[in-house]
Amino acid sequence: ERLDGALLRTDGVSKAFGGNQALSKVSIEAAPGAVTAIIGPNGSGKTTLLNMISGFYRTDAGTIELDGRPIQGLSSYRVARAGVSRTFQTPNIPEKLTVFEAVQAGCYATERASVFASVLRLPSFWRARRENRAAAERALALVGLSAQRDEPADSLPLGNRRLLEVARSLAASPQVVLLDEVASGLDEDELEVLESLVRRLRDAGMTVILVEHNFQLVLRLADDIYVLAQGAVMAHGTPEQIESNPRVMEEYLGV
Numbered sequence: 001e002r003l004d005g006a007l008l009r010t011d012g013v014s015k016a017f018g019g020n021q022a023l024s025k026v027s028i029e030a031a032p033g034a035v036t037a038i039i040g041p042n043g044s045g046k047t048t049l050l051n052m053i054s055g056f057y058r059t060d061a062g063t064i065e066l067d068g069r070p071i072q073g074l075s076s077y078r079v080a081r082a083g084v085s086r087t088f089q090t091p092n093i094p095e096k097l098t099v100f101e102a103v104q105a106g107c108y109a110t111e112r113a114s115v116f117a118s119v120l121r122l123p124s125f126w127r128a129r130r131e132n133r134a135a136a137e138r139a140l141a142l143v144g145l146s147a148q149r150d151e152p153a154d155s156l157p158l159g160n161r162r163l164l165e166v167a168r169s170l171a172a173s174p175q176v177v178l179l180d181e182v183a184s185g186l187d188e189d190e191l192e193v194l195e196s197l198v199r200r201l202r203d204a205g206m207t208v209i210l211v212e213h214n215f216q217l218v219l220r221l222a223d224d225i226y227v228l229a230q231g232a233v234m235a236h237g238t239p240e241q242i243e244s245n246p247r248v249m250e251e252y253l254g255v
């Protein structure tokens with residue numbers, strides 16, 4: 001069924017790598033201010049779908065819309081600028097940056113125009129810089145890393161590095177944030193921090209798309225769940241519906 005008011009929508013998105021059909025006609029809808037989870041076994045196409053939405057790969061077929069406007073075919077930079085930002089499974093934080101600088105660098109994902117302005121030292125450069133600093137401070141406060149702002153980013157323990165990665169994606173003030181396996185490798189305490197962060201993002205009106213292995217975490221956090229298998233959506237529903245779907249539970253999650 002078509003959910004009116006979806007903020008982000010893929011419609012019939014397909015992608016093949018050589019002869020390998022990684023995605024077949026995948027249609028998902030993410031409602032504004034909700035957590036939409038994408039789950040499925042390894043190789044089912046979750047990361048590929050994220051890469052298509054965020055403009056890292058081109059679609060072979062299908063459309064992707066943000067707030068009713070097509071974004072498929074845009075470069076990752078333009079997708080970010082349009083309001084969709086993402087985290088990466090392997091955080092790629094430049095060496096020797098402080099936590100604050102690393103988050104601030106996230107702002108530049110949408111600020112290419114400032115390269116020109118910075119060379120000429122235009123007023124717009126100073127304004128953009130102030131705005132970036134403020135956005136970075138807000139993002140750091142939101143994930144609870146303000147106290148670590150001056151520490152070397154690569155010295156943070158894993159849980160905090162994941163939070164930093166989320167802060168970097170928030171620094172661009174996105175409408176939609178794509179979280180790629182942000183819980184992997186976290187211990188119970190770190191998981192709790194992350195879980196409460198995702199809830200706060202949702203409560204603040206952020207639209208979250210969560211690609212996640214931790215099924216229990218997904219059941220607790222998601223408003224809506226899509227299950228991928230072999231590149232296609234094999235189930236879609238609320239956590240209650242997914243949890244009571246024997247096909248999902250037995251064939252695809254092995255529980």
Ligand code: ADP
Nearest residue numbers: 017020022040041042043044045046047048049
């Ligand atoms: P998941 O994230 O669910 O584990 P992926 O999206 O990574 O699944 O992979 C889906 C399929 O697409 C797999 O068969 C994988 O080997 C293939 N695939 C993904 N990315 C590439 C790529 N860049 N080149 C070739 N094949 C790829």
